[in-house]
Amino acid sequence: MRKERGFTLTELAVVLAIVALLLGGLLYTLSAQTDQRNFEETRRRLELARELLLSFAIVNGRLPCPATSTSNGDESPSGGGTCTGYLPNSANTNGYLPATAIGFRSVDASGFATDSWGNRLRYAVASNATQPSGSTSCASPSNPDAFTTTTKLKSNGISCGALDLVICSATQNTNSGVSPPSCGTYGTTGDARPVTNQRTVVAVVIAQGKNTSSGSGGADEAENVDNDGVFVFHEPRPTDGQGGEYDDQLTWISVGELYGKLIAAGVLP
Numbered sequence: 001m002r003k004e005r006g007f008t009l010t011e012l013a014v015v016l017a018i019v020a021l022l023l024g025g026l027l028y029t030l031s032a033q034t035d036q037r038n039f040e041e042t043r044r045r046l047e048l049a050r051e052l053l054l055s056f057a058i059v060n061g062r063l064p065c066p067a068t069s070t071s072n073g074d075e076s077p078s079g080g081g082t083c084t085g086y087l088p089n090s091a092n093t094n095g096y097l098p099a100t101a102i103g104f105r106s107v108d109a110s111g112f113a114t115d116s117w118g119n120r121l122r123y124a125v126a127s128n129a130t131q132p133s134g135s136t137s138c139a140s141p142s143n144p145d146a147f148t149t150t151t152k153l154k155s156n157g158i159s160c161g162a163l164d165l166v167i168c169s170a171t172q173n174t175n176s177g178v179s180p181p182s183c184g185t186y187g188t189t190g191d192a193r194p195v196t197n198q199r200t201v202v203a204v205v206i207a208q209g210k211n212t213s214s215g216s217g218g219a220d221e222a223e224n225v226d227n228d229g230v231f232v233f234h235e236p237r238p239t240d241g242q243g244g245e246y247d248d249q250l251t252w253i254s255v256g257e258l259y260g261k262l263i264a265a266g267v268l269p
């Protein structure tokens with residue numbers, strides 16, 4: 001007679017531990033894959049936003065104004081001109097991508113363009129034209145709606161730079177209180193370096209990413225929504241990284257690229 005023998009408690013515990021480990025690993029992989037997919041989808045939406053903004057400019061001879069929290073995804077004011085709360089103006093509390101004006105399809109129930117986590121895409125456009133650095137060719141630019149009014153953009157012409165927006169590698173040591181806004185001079189660890197030069201960027205689109213829904217995010221991210229002309233772009237970082245947690249994604253349009261598209265389409269000069 002063979003003696004029947006079951007699993008010992010120790011054996012069962014080992015098996016359960018292995019199953020738990022495998023399951024945990026699987027769940028982690030799944031959530032990491034979802035995050036990665038959302039990140040890439042958001043990147044695609046930003047690129048689409050960029051193309052649609054440039055297409056809008058070709059048809060309308062200007063860039064659209066940002067949407068505000070009450071404009072249901074349309075530019076404000078409708079038809080462009082002097083934007084509601086234009087930069088550099090601290091009253092510009094509600095700059096969103098004008099989804100209905102440019103025909104952007106991923107929108108929330110109120111018509112605002114969103115990233116793949118459902119956060120509304122931010123958008124800022126330069127209002128003032130200026131001499132490109134070291135040049136005197138943009139003699140008397142028409143401001144402050146230089147890039148959002150068709151006749152002004154045309155009369156300013158391609159000799160003007162865009163004054164109000166600059167992209168930096170950190171918020172530390174930047175200066176938004178000067179015109180043009182500045183990434184400052186690099187001095188100590190954590191200080192910003194320029195990602196773009198001043199007078200280069202005419203529009204920027206920002207996705208605030210996964211952490212925005214949970215209300216987290218660091219100082220570098222806060223710089224992207226504090227309604228001044230300085231924006232921060234770098235690779236994603238964890239909470240204890242330089243400048244705090246950062247998962248924002250940005251894309252921007254240089255003024256030269258805008259002019260290039262308008263010239264190619266016969267809108268300028």
Ligand SMILES: [Ca+2]
Nearest residue numbers: 208209247248
């Ligand atoms: Ca973020």
Ligand SMILES: [Ca+2]
Nearest residue numbers: 176226228230
């Ligand atoms: Ca700031």
Ligand SMILES: [Ca+2]
Nearest residue numbers: 223224228230
């Ligand atoms: Ca800022």
